[in-house]
Amino acid sequence: MFKESREAPIFHWTDLGDVTEGRPNLGPSMPVQVYRLFQFTLRDVLITELGVETTNHIFWRSGWEAGMAFSANTLDLTLDFSSFVAQLQQRLRELNIGVLRIEKADLENLDFTLTVAEDLDCSGLPMSDEVVCTYDEGFIAGILEQYTGKMFEVREIDCWASGGRVCRFHAQAK
Numbered sequence: 001m002f003k004e005s006r007e008a009p010i011f012h013w014t015d016l017g018d019v020t021e022g023r024p025n026l027g028p029s030m031p032v033q034v035y036r037l038f039q040f041t042l043r044d045v046l047i048t049e050l051g052v053e054t055t056n057h058i059f060w061r062s063g064w065e066a067g068m069a070f071s072a073n074t075l076d077l078t079l080d081f082s083s084f085v086a087q088l089q090q091r092l093r094e095l096n097i098g099v100l101r102i103e104k105a106d107l108e109n110l111d112f113t114l115t116v117a118e119d120l121d122c123s124g125l126p127m128s129d130e131v132v133c134t135y136d137e138g139f140i141a142g143i144l145e146q147y148t149g150k151m152f153e154v155r156e157i158d159c160w161a162s163g164g165r166v167c168r169f170h171a172q173a174k
């Protein structure tokens with residue numbers, strides 16, 4: 001059981017632990033189903049107990065915190081935009097998170113449309129009338145904020161779950 005209460009998020013990258021030391025035989029990877037099992041059961045309980053609006057907020061906020069920490073700890077934030085995107089594409093591919101493409105980049109207005117194919121969170125899910133990658137919306141917002149110093153509004157506009165073959169996100173600086 002968690003014992004420590006907290007007033008504000010205090011996640012730190014080192015909270016992830018030393019996987020190399022801790023899993024010398026099993027290694028750093030595990031099946032996608034395990035990740036989805038954790039995330040989807042957590043979402044199920046949160047929606048049941050707290051409602052859909054609060055759950056959306058929690059997933060977005062958690063994704064944002066992950067994106068901020070991920071970019072601060074694993075990406076070179078000093079690169080120019082195209083090199084930064086190339087690096088991000090490579091990292092997301094190496095970690096099997098998804099295949100990122102930038103469809104539109106308006107650097108002057110910080111207005112982007114990007115797609116993620118084979119997305120960890122949703123590719124292959126049954127059809128519904130929902131876009132479900134709320135965590136990814138926050139994750140992308142966190143990465144873009146860490147890189148640009150500006151807060152972003154990110155909305156998923158197509159999703160595997162809503163019938164798309166890729167997830168498509170619109171990101172706009174606030």
Ligand SMILES: [Zn+2]
Pocket residue numbers: 119122131132133156158159160161166167
């Ligand atoms: Zn999606």
